[in-house]
Amino acid sequence: MNHISEEQLVLLYYGESTEAAAIDQHLVECETCRKEFRALQLVLNTVDSAPVPERGADYGKAVWQRIEKRIGGRKQRRFAQWWIWAPAMAALLVSAFLAGRLTHKPVGPEVAKNQQQIRERILMVAVGDHLERSQMVLAELSNAPDHKGKLDITDERQMASELLDDNRLYRQTARSTGDTAVANVLDDLERVLLEIAHSPTEVSSSQLDDLRQQIESRGLLFKVRVMGSQAREQEVAPAPQKNGKKL
Amino acid sequence: MEVEAGSAVERARAGDSDAFRLLVEQHSRAIFRLAFRMTGNEQDAEDVVQETFLRAYKQLDRYEARSSFSTWLFRIASNYSLDLIRMRKRHEDKRERGSDEERDILQSIPLDTPGPERMAYGTEVRDRVNEALNELSPQERTAFVLRHFEGLSIEEIGASLGTGTNATKHSIFRAVQKLRKNLEPVVGHAR
Ligand SMILES: [Zn+2]
Numbered sequence: 001m002n003h004i005s006e007e008q009l010v011l012l013y014y015g016e017s018t019e020a021a022a023i024d025q026h027l028v029e030c031e032t033c034r035k036e037f038r039a040l041q042l043v044l045n046t047v048d049s050a051p052v053p054e055r056g057a058d059y060g061k062a063v064w065q066r067i068e069k070r071i072g073g074r075k076q077r078r079f080a081q082w083w084i085w086a087p088a089m090a091a092l093l094v095s096a097f098l099a100g101r102l103t104h105k106p107v108g109p110e111v112a113k114n115q116q117q118i119r120e121r122i123l124m125v126a127v128g129d130h131l132e133r134s135q136m137v138l139a140e141l142s143n144a145p146d147h148k149g150k151l152d153i154t155d156e157r158q159m160a161s162e163l164l165d166d167n168r169l170y171r172q173t174a175r176s177t178g179d180t181a182v183a184n185v186l187d188d189l190e191r192v193l194l195e196i197a198h199s200p201t202e203v204s205s206s207q208l209d210d211l212r213q214q215i216e217s218r219g220l221l222f223k224v225r226v227m228g229s230q231a232r233e234q235e236v237a238p239a240p241q242k243n244g245k246k247l
Numbered sequence: 248m249e250v251e252a253g254s255a256v257e258r259a260r261a262g263d264s265d266a267f268r269l270l271v272e273q274h275s276r277a278i279f280r281l282a283f284r285m286t287g288n289e290q291d292a293e294d295v296v297q298e299t300f301l302r303a304y305k306q307l308d309r310y311e312a313r314s315s316f317s318t319w320l321f322r323i324a325s326n327y328s329l330d331l332i333r334m335r336k337r338h339e340d341k342r343e344r345g346s347d348e349e350r351d352i353l354q355s356i357p358l359d360t361p362g363p364e365r366m367a368y369g370t371e372v373r374d375r376v377n378e379a380l381n382e383l384s385p386q387e388r389t390a391f392v393l394r395h396f397e398g399l400s401i402e403e404i405g406a407s408l409g410t411g412t413n414a415t416k417h418s419i420f421r422a423v424q425k426l427r428k429n430l431e432p433v434v435g436h437a438r
Contacts, residue, residue, distance in 0.1 A: 050376040060272030
């Protein structure tokens with residue numbers, strides 16, 4: 001028998017080798033392969049040391065609390081409300097937005113123009129993903145049903161604080177690339193995300209109203225939505241690409 | 248337990264949300280562990296847990312009792328994790344890609360970097376394991392996690408992910424190769 005291949009050893013390690021007996025026999029006789037197998041075992045055993053954060057016995061209950069409301073009434077309330085007021089602002093915002101995007105396009109030499117486009121595109125693609133997630137949080141709060149007692153917003157809080165870091169990064173990048181329209185929306189978004197992240201896990205209906213007002217007074221949900229879809233359009237559009245890795 | 252679970256599934260399918268609550272309570276921790284291994288971060292793992300149960304609820308009528316309920320949940324969770332880490336990777340690749348100029352801009356922004364002082368040995372190995380897992384492609388990571396941590400057979404994994412046995416086998420081989428390349432230097436120092 002030749003030496004054992006790495007692939008055979010991997011299968012042996014996981015108990016899926018079809019020639020386990022023969023390989024075992026070879027390992028007894030061959031020090032080279034034995035060493036090789038030991039090295040493999042050592043690495044794979046080490047992988048087990050990667051810790052997983054503990055979740056207590058009540059974790060399942062907490063999960064249920066988070067999804068309970070979304071299992072029943074979710075369909076009706078999602079995206080129901082803001083369509084009522086959004087169309088009125090639509091034309092205005094879209095044209096303001098487009099104007100902002102067009103005015104700072106560079107008129108320089110071809111190379112600089114290309115670089116600028118690549119840079120914008122990279123930023124917009126990343127921002128697009130970010131906005132999509134932000135929009136979910138805003139919509140969730142904006143469309144929360146009216147209630148008498150306290151409303152649990154643990155989820156929204158958690159997402160908002162996660163989104164904050166990215167938001168800062170994108171806002172600063174957008175500023176430094178002169179993408180003022182994007183930077184301004186991210187600026188507004190950041191203030192609201194901060195507000196949400198710092199809210200208590202359970203809010204009263206008046207606290208919720210405050211949050212809603214913040215979201216709605218700036219037309220934020222709508223801006224985020226428009227800009228998000230703009231960003232995704234740029235993602236689809238063919239653009240100069242260097243080492244374009246595609247999944 | 249399994250009989251119990253079987254009837255809870257039946258009742259949940261008939262629209263009994265209390266029965267579904269039981270299933271959520273029973274399986275959440277296992278799904279969290281899987282999701283954390285897959286995504287490598289807590290917030291994404293929480294997202295996966297939640298989305299898994301929401302999807303499971305919507306698809307309950309498609310569940311066939313051929314596989315156990317937990318295997319079925321694992322399948323949903325791993326597919327969603329796969330989507331999520333693909334999205335994240337794409338996102339990161341885009342940040343990393345691009346001209347020097349773009350990189351300069353991005354690098355001029357202070358990001359939280361790990362401090363040098365927390366390099367106690369145990370922590371270092373665990374950090375390196377996490378880094379090494381992050382080096383895997385989404386497909387490799389998913390296949391590897393299901394085989395290594397969850398003990399699913401290669402055949403089961405191939406069926407769950409719809410990738411087939413051979414591709415799964417190769418994902419696992421590539422995963423092990425990458426892990427060895429990245430971890431052998433670290434483990435070597437330990438002995
Ligand atoms: Zn040999």
